[in-house]
Amino acid sequence: xxxxxxPADGRPPTKRPTARGxxxxxxxxxxxxxxxTGLLAERPLSEISLDDIATQARVSKASIYxxxxxxxxxxxxxxxxxxxxxxxxxxxxxxxxxxxATLRNWVSAVDRTATGRALKGLIAEVQRDPALAxxxxxxFIGPVRARHLLLTExxxxxxxxxxxxxxxxxxxxxxxxxxxxxxxxxxxxxESFVRGVVRAIGAAIDAGVF
Amino acid sequence: xxxxxxPADGRPPTKRPTARGxxxxxxxxxxxxxxxTGLLAERPLSEISLDDIATQARVSKASIYxxxxxxxxxxxxxxxxxxxxxxxxxxxxxxxxxxxATLRNWVSAVDRTATGRALKGLIAEVQRDPALAxxxxxxFIGPVRARHLLLTExxxxxxxxxxxxxxxxxxxxxxxxxxxxxxxxxxxxxESFVRGVVRAIGAAIDAGVF
Numbered sequence: 001x002x003x004x005x006x007p008a009d010g011r012p013p014t015k016r017p018t019a020r021g022x023x024x025x026x027x028x029x030x031x032x033x034x035x036x037t038g039l040l041a042e043r044p045l046s047e048i049s050l051d052d053i054a055t056q057a058r059v060s061k062a063s064i065y066x067x068x069x070x071x072x073x074x075x076x077x078x079x080x081x082x083x084x085x086x087x088x089x090x091x092x093x094x095x096x097x098x099x100x101a102t103l104r105n106w107v108s109a110v111d112r113t114a115t116g117r118a119l120k121g122l123i124a125e126v127q128r129d130p131a132l133a134x135x136x137x138x139x140f141i142g143p144v145r146a147r148h149l150l151l152t153e154x155x156x157x158x159x160x161x162x163x164x165x166x167x168x169x170x171x172x173x174x175x176x177x178x179x180x181x182x183x184x185x186x187x188x189x190x191e192s193f194v195r196g197v198v199r200a201i202g203a204a205i206d207a208g209v210f
Numbered sequence: 211x212x213x214x215x216x217p218a219d220g221r222p223p224t225k226r227p228t229a230r231g232x233x234x235x236x237x238x239x240x241x242x243x244x245x246x247t248g249l250l251a252e253r254p255l256s257e258i259s260l261d262d263i264a265t266q267a268r269v270s271k272a273s274i275y276x277x278x279x280x281x282x283x284x285x286x287x288x289x290x291x292x293x294x295x296x297x298x299x300x301x302x303x304x305x306x307x308x309x310x311a312t313l314r315n316w317v318s319a320v321d322r323t324a325t326g327r328a329l330k331g332l333i334a335e336v337q338r339d340p341a342l343a344x345x346x347x348x349x350f351i352g353p354v355r356a357r358h359l360l361l362t363e364x365x366x367x368x369x370x371x372x373x374x375x376x377x378x379x380x381x382x383x384x385x386x387x388x389x390x391x392x393x394x395x396x397x398x399x400x401e402s403f404v405r406g407v408v409r410a411i412g413a414a415i416d417a418g419v420f
Contacts, residue, residue: 123393124337127330133395141396168397169387169406177379177386179393183333185343186351187378196379200414207413209406 031057032064036078041114044121045075072132079118080140086115089147095155096202099174102151103194106175110182111189120183145171165210173201241267242274246288251324254331255285282342289328290350296325299357305365306412309384312361313404316385320392321399330393355381375420383411 035057039048050071054061068074086109090101110116126136145168152167161167177197181189204210245267249258260281264271278284296319300311320326336346355378362377371377387407391399414420 120337124334127334127393137394137396141394145396166402166406169403169410172387172390172397172403173383173407173410176388176390177382180382180386180389183337183389183393184347184351186347186355187382193379193382196376196419197383199417199419200379200383200410203414203417203419204410206417207409209409209413 028057028059028063029067032059032067032074033078033081036074037082040075040078040118045071075118076122076135076139079115079122080143082115083109083119084144084147089150091154093158095151095158095160095205096198098151098155099201100194100198102148103174103178103198104191106178107189107194116182123179123183148174161205161210162208167210170201170205170210173204174198238267238269238273239277242269242277242284243288243291246284247292250285250288250328255281285328286332286345286349289325289332290353292325293319293329294354294357299360301364303368305361305368305370305415306408308361308365309411310404310408312358313384313388313408314401316388317399317404326392333389333393358384371415371420372418377420380411380415380420383414384408 032053035053036048039052039056048071050061050064053071053074054064057064064074068077087102087105090098090105092098092101110119122136122140126133148171149167152161152165152170155161156163156165161170174197177193178189181187181193187193242263245263246258249262249266258281260271260274263281263284264274267274274284278287297312297315300308300315302308302311320329332346332350336343358381359377362371362375362380365371366373366375371380384407387403388399391397391403397403
């Protein structure tokens with residue numbers, strides 16, 4: 001079973017290096033992203049300076065500013081790369097199995113992890129910062145949704161979903177309960193929860209709800 | 211159709227007045243809650259002082275402090291009263307209709323309303339304040355969930371759900387997608403969304419998922 005996709009899988013394009021095709025530039029960028037991700041796993045963004053990131057990545061602060069105008073935009077990009085890397089898009093040939101693998105990947109990426117804490121922190125910020133809310137929808141929700149829509153598009157082409165199926169509703173029923181438990185922490189994100197949500201969606205598909 | 215329940219509907223008991231049975235005390239309390247709710251509809255909590263609330267409620271600041279140790283606890287109580295008041299528990303005699311009315315009530319209470327903005331603000335605060343997170347689960351998620359479990363208990367007694375059904379999973383599939391759209395604002399909380407979510411749950415019930 002191939003659980004990894006080729007790059008053309010809806011993943012948003014990574015930032016292009018300033019000097020085209022120069023591998024050095026890409027390595028620098030990767031080092032900066034990795035340093036940021038590493039530091040964010042240890043402490044909140046408010047306690048991380050650009051000097052810390054530059055030292056950790058062994059680059060100059062100017063190298064960072066050349067690519068990212070603010071610490072926040074860098075943190076957002078680092079989060080995106082980390083978040084997507086932890087969630088390869090499955091391709092099992094059957095929608096219900098794809099949904100099961102997708103939700104399991106999501107839970108293991110965010111449940112009591114630094115990525116999960118970063119995700120909760122970003123969602124909190126989004127509620128108080130309208131500019132971040134726009135960026136969040138355009139650069140996080142949009143690209144992540146575009147990736148997941150590949151799952152439902154494949155299911156449509158296999159005849160598992162009708163051509164006009166409301167895939168957004170299906171994906172909100174998949175992820176909504178999971179975000180709900182992540183944010184409120186009222187009940188565990190366990191395997192029985194994951195299976196129950198996916199079985200409910202399977203039943204709804206069989207009943208022609210979408 | 212009776213859409214309102216008697217007081218013994220799982221709604222958490224309101225704060226008892228300090229001097230037992232004194233109607234004056236209850237009126238004072240109600241005036242303070244109403245003043246707070248009114249002010250919160252106009253501006254964020256950070257821009258409201260206890261003096262503003264005391265003036266609006268025509269009480270002394272001491273009267274407020276006697277009941278609520280901080281502005282935050284008062285705002286939380288005011289939010290709870292307002293939030294629950296806007297959502298009478300339906301009792302149609304059929305679970306799917308109860309769920310439909312419940313989700314519709316929730317959407318009209320929070321979609322682009324002051325209550326919805328307060329809810330989003332509180333969820334954001336919960337992500338950064340562990341003490342508030344505990345209070346949130348004990349005093350918001352817990353009591354609200356207890357009310358909604360009355361719907362599934364009635365359904366169990368009518369034989370619409372098996373006795374051991376996972377009602378928490380059912381309720382997270384009902385509310386999770388709705389909170390998801392409220393917090394990310396990526397798609398509308400419209401009637402088609404409400405109906406779709408409830409139909410999916412109906413199909414999952416029929417398939418014995420819960």
